[in-house]
Amino acid sequence: MLNYIIRRVGYAFVTLIFVAIIGFIIIELPPGSYLDFRLRELRTMGGDYSTDMIAALEQRYGVNDPVHVKFWKWFSNFVQGDFGWSFRYERSVSSLLGARIGFTLLVSISSLIFSWVVAILVGVYSATHRYTIPDYLITVFQFIGLAVPGFLLALVLMIFAQRTLGMEVGGLFSARYRDAPWSWPKFIDLLKHLWIPVVVIAASGTAWLSRVMRGNLLDVLNMQYVQTARSKGLKEEKVIWKHAVRNALHPLVMVFGMSFPAIISGQTVIAIVLNLPTIGPIFVNALLQQDMYLAVTFLMFQAMLLVVGNLVADIALAWLDPRIQFE
């Protein structure tokens, strides 16, 4: 088991190095980054200060070096926790990231938990009530959940929350708590705002996962051990939850690795509509304005979240299912 975990972690690291190379090249690709813009600005300004500044910037980011040297300069600093400078915001990337990564994790993990809990409950219900009207209704909702683009759902929910519930929408806090220090009322305020992003981000994942759960459980319900459990007189709920659901969960853990990327990906767009303080909106802005060190760091962090998610899924599966061999 330990061996298996070590090997998986090793794989994850190798993958991340490749991700870093590819990510850097993609972001480096377009000409005219914000850094070039700043350098040009400094050159036209002239003077000793500018000349020193240009030399320092060129040295730090390897402006005139070939790509591999540039990459190495960035990567070695990245590993040491120096992510570079955002020329657009005039702040270090790590300070921008630090302010947002916490909320990103909060929103992502809440959505993940929400989608799993709802998906399992809904999946079990529709599998045990197959071909009934609620099951058909659930199927309709599942299809719609998969078909509606996240940002559209976000818009509709926001309008609903604003008009019908009279809530202040957008962001994770009301205006008066936004810059306030943490306190109990601020936490309550956060919870009041959190549900819209969580529901929207989790929607398509929930639809898909509950579909998978329904299929798995239907397969398992035909197994002989379920029949045995019933024939020895166990209560139906015990048969379902103790015998069938447990075994139907394994394939679901296997797709965990796929549901996590969907959530990270989905929240990039949704965060813009909902004006969330997560890394999505700032990432898209960085891309549009070619603020490359900001963009590449955020891309790396999103990929890292994903690789770690996959790793957790693999290990959890090995833990849960003794039939998996660790060769």
Place this chain on the structure above:
Amino acid sequence: MADVISVPVTAESDVREPTSDVGEMSQGKLIWLRFRRNRLAMGGLVTLILLYLAVGFAGFLAPNNYLQQNLEYIHGRPSPITFIGPECRFRLRPYTFGVTTELDQAAFKWVYVVDESVKLPIRFFVRGDTYSLFGFRTDLHLFGVDAPHRLYLWGADSLGRDVFARTLMGGQVSMTVGLVGVALTIFLGSVLGTMSGYFGGVIDDMMQRVVEIIQSFPTIPLWAALAAALPNISETFTMLHRYLLITVILSLVNWTGLARQLRAKVMSYRQADFTSAALVAGASNARIIFIHMLPNAASHIIVVSALSVPGMILGETALSFLGLGILPPMVSWGTLLRDTQQVATVVQHPWLIIPGAGVIIAVLAFSVLGDGLRDAVDPYSI
């Protein structure tokens, strides 16, 4: 399905009834028969055909040109339509009303007042804005009102352009992005997946690592980063180039799923007797792959592709919504929905959200079609 299941048995044993043509059915026909029974999937197919016809003839169906600005009807409401004629009697011909523009003295805003005294009959085959349809320039529209009035079925946008016309035109991009992207996905996925499964060894190992690395990027951020790397629109890099490269970007991630599934299929075919027989008979690798394996996997490829179209349509919509996909003046459903980024705009001008319905309908139709195909490709299952 009992009659169909018995097909291979009658075909193999020589006691075929001379009058029955059941045994003659091809695999394709069996799939079609099974598919046709699935009413939901048939509905999806019909919806898609209608949608493609509508967006294909967009210029003819829409009463206005999608680029025609009308600064006197900015954010104008959808034209009201009535069946009550000028003599206040019911007529089968629908009428709309003339609109006059007035300045709201209090709010200093232009307001559009429906003038119920001016009744405009909606006529068939009217002449209006010019457009090009499959290369021909014409000004004939299926329906419309007499100039200088204009009919806005779904209202107007921030420059007074017809949302109905723009939604149809946007469909041309959004509904083909999926198809072109899928063609590329099929090509990349089947070539690389088959190679990986057939040759195994180092090739397979490398391919699997590549797939793993591509799949470790979250899709939308990766797409966004790639799209941001595209050059700006210029003389040498036209909008069409951008459109094509966006489809390439979308399929760059998408092929990995197909490749993985195909690899598993090909690996199982490698163990099959027909492959061994072909090898013994001296067939080349290329022959085995193209004559024996790919036709076997064809139905599988089609199903996986159909199910990947919705993801591409949603991907393009998300990218364009972020301003990283299709750029104006070219329109797609995503670029149209960019107008709805502010909640306040949607509350005031709810008709701007109509293009979103196009996305939902197209994605739903492709999903049920794909599901139906998946159930249908295996005619021998019960």
